Amino acid sequence: ICGGSAVAATAPVIDASDEEIAQAISVSFLFNIAAALIFPTLGGLLHLSNYGFGLFAGTAINDTSSVTAAASTWDALYGLGSQTLDKAVTVKLTRTLAIIPITLVLAFVRTKRAKTDGTKVNFKKIFPMFILYFLLASVITTICVSAGVSASVFTPLKTLSKFLIVMAMCAVGLNTNIVKLVKTGGKPLIMGFCCWVGIAGMSLLMQHVLGIW
Secondary structure, X not given: OOOHHHHHHHHXXXXXXHHHHHHHHHHHHHHHHHHHHHHHHHHHHOOOOHHHHHHHHHHHOOOHHHHHHHHHHHHHHHOOOOHHHHHHHHHHHHHHOOHXXXXXXXXXXXXXXXXXXXXXXXXXHHOOOHHHXXXXXXXXXXXXXXXXXXXXXXXXXXXXXXXXXXXHHHHHHHOOOHHHHHHHOHHHHHHHHHHHHHHHHHHHHHHHHOOOO
């Protein structure tokens, strides 16, 4: 579904520890960064079209910031402005919407189990509120653009969002001990690698089946 956002959304719902959250985010970002560096070259070797690479980056890379990096690199290499980036981000944000039903289901399951065990769980406390903010921002943008407001009005916010994404990635990196991750996170790394390869392979397979590639 996503990288850090999915971890952040599900962590409070399943009551994950800080160490588990850090490990999950670190594994996710490790392969996302690798994808951002490798996929533009891989896409060129596979002779993907601009549209095809946008779909590939949007479906095969888990984190929005890494999708942006990979698609931006592709556009820079082939001098296309932001055509591929726009397609990749659209696909990625569509995937991100899946966080909503997943977290709701997990929240209801945990609440039901808590009632069975006799423990108390505050549904409002474990519900990831940023999902509502995401939906609200999407609705506001849609209404404003439909009403004729120029998309350039949101340019400063887009610039700010990119800055915050970079800061978030730096923060994760500063809190990630790669040596410790390799020593203690063998199984998570293997699982992350398998998911990474599996999702990338499925993305290319679906493009082939649909006649895109």
